[in-house]
Amino acid sequence: MGPRSGNGAVDGRFWLLQTFNGLSYGALLFLLGSGLSLIFGVMRIVNLAHGAYFLLGGYVALSVIWSTGSWALALPAAALAIAVVGILMERIFLRPLGFDPLRQVLLTVGFAFLFQQGALDIWGGDNMDITPPAALTRSVVVAGLHLPIYRIFMIVLAVVIGVALWLAMEKTRMGAAVRATVDDAQMARGVGIDTSRISMLIFALGSALAALGGVIGGAFLGVYPGLDFQILPIAFAVVIIGGMGSLTGAAIGALVVGLADNFGKALFPEISYFTLYAPMALLLAVKPTGLFGRE
C-alpha cells in the first residue's frame, strides 16, 4: 500500500508532505516528551500522569478560550495551571514516596485516573477542538504543496522552546545544576546543589510543557476523554528512543517517532504501531539508556 501513483512528481510530493507532517507531529511530541524525559532524568520518576497533564492542558485552554475568547492567553494560562498541578503532585505525594519505580508508577496512574474523572465531570465527554486564531488556520503553497500555517507554527514553536531550553541547560548556572542532578543526584547534593528545588522546578517545567503540547495538539488531535492514555505510550516512545534525561535525545526521539508514525501509517497501516514500538523494545534491550541517555 505505497504511494498510489506511479507518477514521479506525485510520488515526490507524497514523500515531502509526509515528511512535513511527520516533522510537525514530531514538534508536538517534543513538547510532550522533553518534560517527561527531564522529569525522569532528574527524579527517576516514571510519570504515568504525563498524558493527563497533556489532556488537562487542552481542557484548561478551552475554558480560557470560552471565557476570554483569547487563544493566545490560553497557552500560558494552561501551562501555568498544569505546572501548579505538577508541583502539588511532586511536593505532596511523589517526593515523600522515595525511590521505588513500581510505587511511583501506580501512584501516578492513580492520579491519572483521578484527573480523567475530574476532567469528565468538569468538561464532559464530548470530543472538542481547540480552534486557533484565523491567521494560523490558512495554508501556504510551497513548491506546489499546500502546507497549513498551523503546522509550520508548531514546528517553529517547538524549535524556539527547544533552543531556549537548551540554552538554559547549557549556559546558565541553574542548567548546570540540573545536569549535575541528572548525572548524580547524591554527588550534586554533596556539593551544595539544592536538588529538592531542582526537582520541583523540573516537575513544574515538565508539566507546563505537556500542557502546552495539549493546547497546541488540541487543534488537530482534539481534546477528549481517553486522549491521555492514548498519547502516553507515544510520549514514552519518544523518551525511550532518545534516552531518558536528555534534551537532545528528546528532540531526536520526537523527530524519529513523528516521522515513523506518519510514514508507518501511510505505508504499512496494518502494522504501523508495531513498527513504532518493536524498534523501541529492541533499542531498550540493546541500549537501555536510549540513544542519548546518560547513565
Place this chain on the structure above:
Amino acid sequence: MAFLSTRRKLLTVLAILVIVVVVTPHTGPFLTLLITRALVFAILAMSLDILLGFTGLASLGQAAYLGVGAYLTAILATRYQFGLGWSFWAVIVLGALIGAASAALFGLIAIRATGVYFLMITLALGQCVWGLAYRWNSLTGGDNGLNLPGRPTFGVAMASDLNWFYLVFGFFAASLGILYLLVLSPFGRSLEGIREQEVRMRILGYNTWLHKYIAFVIAGAFGGLAGVLWATTNGHVSPEDVVLTTSVDALLMVVLGGSGTLVGGAIGAAAVLLLREYLSTLVPWWQYALGGVYVLTILYLPGGLMSIPARMHQWRAREPRTGTLAAVPP
C-alpha cells in the same frame, strides 16, 4: 498472614473457595458474570504475581499475553469455527502455548533489564501487541474487535453463565494450585532468592537469567490461558483488552491484594472489578474510587490487603502489654 500456620492458611483459602462456589449461583446473573470475570482476571493477576511478588520483576505489559490468548480464541472461532465443541480444550492448550511462546520471545528482549528499564521494555512490548490488535484490521478487526459466535458446547452448554462460571472457577482453582506448588518448589524458592539478592544467587552458581526467563514464560502461559477465558466469557475481544491500562490494572490488583502472596492477586482482582464494574452501575464517581484506591494503597498499604490481618494481629498484640513487641512472631 505470617502469624497463621501454613495449614490454617490453606484451610482458610479452601474455605473461601468453597464459599465462592456455593454462594455465586445465588447472586443473580449480573454478579455471577462479574465474579466469573474477576476469576479470569485473578488468573492474570496471579501470573503477574509470579513475576512481581516472587521474582521481583514489575511488568507493565502483562495484558499482552491476555491479548494473544484472547485474539487466538476469537480468530479460531470466527474464521475456522474451531473451539466451539470439545475442541475448546485444544484452544485452552493453544492459548497457554501462544502466551508462553510470546513470553519466550519477549523474555529474550526484556529479561536482561532491571527496575525502571524492565518496566519500560515490557511497556513497549505490550504496546507492540496492542498496535497489532488495533491496526491489523484484516486479522483482528481493528478498533471494532471480533465477536465470537458463542461459547462452546461439550456435553453441557457453556452458553449458560452458571455452567461457564463453574468451568472458569475450575481453571482458577487449578491455576492457583499449580502456581502454589510452583512457588513452594525449589525453583520457586530460588526465584525468591533472586528477588532478594540476585548478585548473591549468581555467585552461588544459579543461572539467574534462566530462572527469570522461565518464570516469565510460565507467567505468559497463564496470561494466555486467562486470555482464552476472557474472550469466551465476554464473547468479544477488542484492542481495549490489551491497552496499557489493562496491564496497569493487573499490577494494581497484585499490589492491592498483596504481592508475593498469590491469593492476594485474586483478592485484588475481585476488588478492582467490583469497584469498576459494580460501583460504576451505582454511582457516577466510581473512577474517583478506583483512582483513590490506587493512591491510598500505595501510600498507606504497601503490603496490600493481605497484610491487614497480620497488621491487626500485631496491633492487638501490642495493645495490652506494651514493650512485648519481641513476642510477636515475625
